[in-house]
Amino acid sequence: MVSNTKKVKAKDFDIVRSAEEKRELSFKDDICIGCGICEKICPVEAIELGDIGAIIRTGADEPKIKIDEDKCVLCGMCNVGCPVNALKLKIDDEPISDMDIYPHYISSAEIDDDTCVYCKSCETACPREAITIARDLPERSKLVTGEIEIDKEKCINCGICEEMCPADAIDMEHKLPTSDDPTVASDINVDKDKCVYCLICKKVCPVDAIKAVCRSCSYGVYDLKPEDAETKGSSFIDEEACVNCGWCQEICPVDAAKVEKPFKGELSIDTDKCQACGACVDICPCNVLSFPRPTKPGEIAEKISKDERYCIYCGACENVCPVDAIDVKRTEIKHTPTKSKSWEKKLESLKTKT
Amino acid sequence: MELKVNQDNCLGCGVCVVACPVNASISPEVAGGHGSKTTEVIMMVENGVIKIFSPEKCTKCGTCQLFCPTDAIWLE
Amino acid sequence: MCSYYTTIYIFCFFFLVTIYILYVVKCVFNTHGVQMPKHIISGLKYLAAVELIRQGKSQKEVAQMLDMNRSTVSHYLNGRNLSWNSIKIAKVITELCPRDFLTLTYALMQENARIVVKTCSKKEYKGTVKDSCIGCGLCADTCLMKAIVLNDLKAQIDSDWCCGCLMCGEACPTNSIEILEVKNGF
Numbered sequence: 001m002v003s004n005t006k007k008v009k010a011k012d013f014d015i016v017r018s019a020e021e022k023r024e025l026s027f028k029d030d031i032c033i034g035c036g037i038c039e040k041i042c043p044v045e046a047i048e049l050g051d052i053g054a055i056i057r058t059g060a061d062e063p064k065i066k067i068d069e070d071k072c073v074l075c076g077m078c079n080v081g082c083p084v085n086a087l088k089l090k091i092d093d094e095p096i097s098d099m100d101i102y103p104h105y106i107s108s109a110e111i112d113d114d115t116c117v118y119c120k121s122c123e124t125a126c127p128r129e130a131i132t133i134a135r136d137l138p139e140r141s142k143l144v145t146g147e148i149e150i151d152k153e154k155c156i157n158c159g160i161c162e163e164m165c166p167a168d169a170i171d172m173e174h175k176l177p178t179s180d181d182p183t184v185a186s187d188i189n190v191d192k193d194k195c196v197y198c199l200i201c202k203k204v205c206p207v208d209a210i211k212a213v214c215r216s217c218s219y220g221v222y223d224l225k226p227e228d229a230e231t232k233g234s235s236f237i238d239e240e241a242c243v244n245c246g247w248c249q250e251i252c253p254v255d256a257a258k259v260e261k262p263f264k265g266e267l268s269i270d271t272d273k274c275q276a277c278g279a280c281v282d283i284c285p286c287n288v289l290s291f292p293r294p295t296k297p298g299e300i301a302e303k304i305s306k307d308e309r310y311c312i313y314c315g316a317c318e319n320v321c322p323v324d325a326i327d328v329k330r331t332e333i334k335h336t337p338t339k340s341k342s343w344e345k346k347l348e349s350l351k352t353k354t
Numbered sequence: 355m356e357l358k359v360n361q362d363n364c365l366g367c368g369v370c371v372v373a374c375p376v377n378a379s380i381s382p383e384v385a386g387g388h389g390s391k392t393t394e395v396i397m398m399v400e401n402g403v404i405k406i407f408s409p410e411k412c413t414k415c416g417t418c419q420l421f422c423p424t425d426a427i428w429l430e
Numbered sequence: 431m432c433s434y435y436t437t438i439y440i441f442c443f444f445f446l447v448t449i450y451i452l453y454v455v456k457c458v459f460n461t462h463g464v465q466m467p468k469h470i471i472s473g474l475k476y477l478a479a480v481e482l483i484r485q486g487k488s489q490k491e492v493a494q495m496l497d498m499n500r501s502t503v504s505h506y507l508n509g510r511n512l513s514w515n516s517i518k519i520a521k522v523i524t525e526l527c528p529r530d531f532l533t534l535t536y537a538l539m540q541e542n543a544r545i546v547v548k549t550c551s552k553k554e555y556k557g558t559v560k561d562s563c564i565g566c567g568l569c570a571d572t573c574l575m576k577a578i579v580l581n582d583l584k585a586q587i588d589s590d591w592c593c594g595c596l597m598c599g600e601a602c603p604t605n606s607i608e609i610l611e612v613k614n615g616f
Binding site for chain 3: 073340
């Protein structure tokens with residue numbers, strides 16, 4: 001008889017069936033958000049969602065889902081249903097996510113490098129740490145020009161200019177005076193790559209040993225090449241970690257990030273039932289929920305606040321809420337077409353019945 | 355997973371009783387820091403130590419474990 | 431001198447005795463132990479070869495299909511190198527219920543079983559797959575006749591190869607397979 005084998009690596013596992021073709025389902029616990037969609041979509045009830053609240057909040061040593069390898073038929077519905085690719089089915093080493101015969105969610109997250117100003121807001125805001133912005137700052141020396149010279153004969157090595165320099169461009173080699181060489185410094189130099197020609201050193205020098213002039217000021221900004229002032233860079237979104245929550249799109253000041261979410265829906269919280277235990281806040285993979293802070297002492301803030309712009313309607317909060325105060329409705333599911341009626345039906349079943 | 359307690363560690367402070375969202379929805383006065391008026395709640399302090407009354411009501415959200423100062427209540 | 435020949439005689443004598451014992455052991459164990467399934471296989475192959483020739487296949491094609499060499503095919507067709515006993519047993523096997531016929535033949539000759547079963551089976555089956563099929567491929571993996579392929583996430587049953595063993599239907603997690611007997615050759 002054809003049977004499955006299971007390989008467990010810490011909290012991750014692979015289920016394999018090798019016969020006419022090799023089917024391999026792998027689960028990655030660190031990617032899993034504990035939403036329970038796989039449990040809902042599995043046609044043979046082989047998947048059991050763990051106690052996600054306890055697992056995520058108390059760091060329990062347990063995987064977020066369990067799959068009974070004797071029940072699993074390796075059909076791949078959990079792979080297609082998973083909104084974050086924590087479950088991956090490969091058939092003869094080809095991931096079904098690359099096969100057109102399987103339906104897939106229509107979702108994407110992109111940052112347009114031409115529009116991006118590399119402010120890193122999205123990198124900071126991304127709840128999954130999926131974004132990396134690498135930026136090359138322009139060279140300071142190209143943005144300001146001038147001349148500076150220290151008359152070492154006149155210089156009394158007081159060190160005032162070194163202490164005052166806002167750009168740390170002046171470097172003095174301090175030393176203890178000896179009978180052989182009774183000076184307090186052996187040398188003083190200006191690093192012209194660092195100097196911004198602000199002329200503070202010139203103004204503070206007690207013996208007028210510094211001659212400096214700022215050319216940018218007298219010529220204005222026209223002296224600069226605009227391309228020298230440009231910050232260059234590149235953006236990277238880790239597709240494995242990205243959950244298409246929309247934080248990058250909403251926070252981007254120049255509209256460079258575009259996110260397409262697979263689900264549309266509605267998130268409602270019954271604040272009368274809510275006991276503010278924080279389970280949903282801790283579980284939400286998209287930082288949709290938070291506890292508002294009182295603005296002044298003694299003020300009673302709202303129990304919990306939400307911003308649906310970041311919600312992916314995965315339903316993890318609804319599952320974890322101990323007092324049934326959360327209701328997540330999925331009204332639309334965007335996926336590529338499939339000829340299989342049973343797959344179509346299963347994907348439709350993820351919608352909330354109205 | 356099961357809710358477990360270690361009465362030897364318990365200080366009887368009742369923080370878990372008050373923090374538990376299920377307790378608060380069963381017996382609203384515990385949300386205000388008051389002791390429960392009913393033994394319908396999941397856990398209560400009795401004779402100075404924590405005691406579990408209705409483990410089947412626990413939804414394993416982990417709130418009690420997060421708040422317990424002495425690790426006397428946990429999910430395992 | 432005399433003792434030299436005696437030694438050679440004794441040596442030869444023991445040598446012959448050893449060979450004889452080995453021969454007897456081989457006969458006893460091989461014929462009634464290891465050789466037995468091989469006899470049945472030749473019986474099954476004989477029945478298949480006769481049927482294939484009747485269907486108009488050439489000896490060369492038959493040899494290829496049944497994974498034999500051509501001279502063996504010709505011997506078999508002329509009734510040589512075969513015991514009538516094994517043909518009798520093979521005939522009984524082909525008349526078992528489809529699953530027993532298939533599993534027994536598969537145990538005897540693995541990959542070659544499907545052509546023998548297809549050729550010697552007198553019944554015809556038609557398999558239909560319902561829309562509830564999820565395309566998990568369990569039926570295709572289970573089918574020893576390799577009669578099932580997946581097409582657009584749905585199983586497709588090739589009636590030419592289906593032998594009616596119903597193992598696919600038992601493996602199906604969604605009960606989507608229906609196999610019906612459409613012709614009974616008996």
